[in-house]
Amino acid sequence: MSVFALASLLNYLDRQLLTSLAPAIVSDLHIDLVQFGWILSVHSLPYALAAPFFGVLMDRIGLNAVISAAVGVWSLAGAATGFSRGVGGLVACRVVLGAAESAGIPGAAKAGGMYLPPEERAVGSAVSQVGLSVGNVLAILLGTPLALKFGWRYPFVATGLAGLLWIPLWLAVSRRIQPAYENRAAKFTMWWDSRLFALIAANVLWMGLYSLWSSWTPLYLTGVWKLTLKQSQWYSWIVPIAANLGAFGGGWLAMRALRKGRDPVKSRVRVILISAAGVLATLLLPLAPNVGWAIAVVSVSSFWVLAGSVNIYVIPVDLFGAERAGFAISALVFAYGLLQTVISPVIGSFAKAGQWGTIVWALSLTPLVAWGLLRVTLRVRD
Numbered sequence: 001m002s003v004f005a006l007a008s009l010l011n012y013l014d015r016q017l018l019t020s021l022a023p024a025i026v027s028d029l030h031i032d033l034v035q036f037g038w039i040l041s042v043h044s045l046p047y048a049l050a051a052p053f054f055g056v057l058m059d060r061i062g063l064n065a066v067i068s069a070a071v072g073v074w075s076l077a078g079a080a081t082g083f084s085r086g087v088g089g090l091v092a093c094r095v096v097l098g099a100a101e102s103a104g105i106p107g108a109a110k111a112g113g114m115y116l117p118p119e120e121r122a123v124g125s126a127v128s129q130v131g132l133s134v135g136n137v138l139a140i141l142l143g144t145p146l147a148l149k150f151g152w153r154y155p156f157v158a159t160g161l162a163g164l165l166w167i168p169l170w171l172a173v174s175r176r177i178q179p180a181y182e183n184r185a186a187k188f189t190m191w192w193d194s195r196l197f198a199l200i201a202a203n204v205l206w207m208g209l210y211s212l213w214s215s216w217t218p219l220y221l222t223g224v225w226k227l228t229l230k231q232s233q234w235y236s237w238i239v240p241i242a243a244n245l246g247a248f249g250g251g252w253l254a255m256r257a258l259r260k261g262r263d264p265v266k267s268r269v270r271v272i273l274i275s276a277a278g279v280l281a282t283l284l285l286p287l288a289p290n291v292g293w294a295i296a297v298v299s300v301s302s303f304w305v306l307a308g309s310v311n312i313y314v315i316p317v318d319l320f321g322a323e324r325a326g327f328a329i330s331a332l333v334f335a336y337g338l339l340q341t342v343i344s345p346v347i348g349s350f351a352k353a354g355q356w357g358t359i360v361w362a363l364s365l366t367p368l369v370a371w372g373l374l375r376v377t378l379r380v381r382d
């Protein structure tokens with residue numbers, strides 16, 4: 001799973017460079033915040049639509065071939081972003097990047113189902129989340145200085161090409177370690193399973209704050225607190241670190257319960273409730289007296305969002321098994337991609353109007369609704 005964490009790092013590094021360097025890109029290409037929201041959407045829509053395709057391929061023909069091809073394509077698309085000379089080129093690169101990157105999370109989940117026992121799968125998801133968080137941090141801490149020195153295009157080219165080195169590494173490691181589960185062609189009896197639809201809806205309700213903090217934190221800091229791009233770098237890196245700690249916290253809580261012999265799904269739904277309660281701390285953000293307190297609230301918010309998320313993304317493996325994990329998780333990725341497609345322009349509109357408080361209030365309450373939906377649909381009782 002550590003090698004897949006590296007793939008997740010590359011996935012998120014290529015993706016998050018756009019948001020971490022957003023102030024410079026917006027200025028250079030003369031893009032307003034509503035247009036920037038639509039640019040995020042053109043990444044998210046193909047991300048959503050391609051995810052089920054990759055999930056089915058992984059379950060049908062195997063993990064290695066599909067994930068290797070996907071990493072190769074998204075790395076080249078990331079590098080090509082650095083050669084964009086206008087909004088059209090930028091959009092084209094984001095479309096290809098989004099489609100290929102949708103294989104990342106289903107691939108990591110399938111690997112977890114193949115190599116890890118049930119009690120360790122949420123922690124395995126957290127390990128994969130390390131890659132996402134570190135990729136986010138590197139996009140800020142490395143991408144910003146490189147952009148300030150060489151221009152915003154250089155980091156895209158460098159990180160995109162670095163991604164191509166992961167493919168031979170994974171193929172070498174996977175040949176040496178035999179999975180506990182051997183891939184077989186899956187029978188997709190869950191197409192119309194109400195539990196899968198409940199998980200899709202819950203993921204949409206849960207991931208709004210994740211979309212906000214992962215894509216808009218630099219613009220929040222420069223817009224609300226009037227920081228420069230360099231100043232925003234001093235604070236932005238804290239948020240993905242907090243998210244990463246939350247992922248491990250949520251994974252640890254679930255693992256602790258499962259090792260006591262408790263039901264996996266019931267235990268994960270309980271952790272989701274705890275996380276939804278923790279997310280309510282986000283409501284304090286409009287009251288923050290300074291940027292330090294603001295970033296502390298955002299960090300607490302990110303912690304609990306990821307604590308719940310890693311469990312939501314493991315429940316399909318508990319319910320449907322490792323052999324169908326690719327498609328089951330890709331359904332959640334599809335839902336998240338659609339969410340970002342819709343929500344990004346909406347956030348952009350509110351942000352342009354300076355109504356960040358409205359966004360925060362709206363997105364802080366939906367995780368409790370997500371928990372309630374899972375509790376009823378999965379028939380979880382205390």
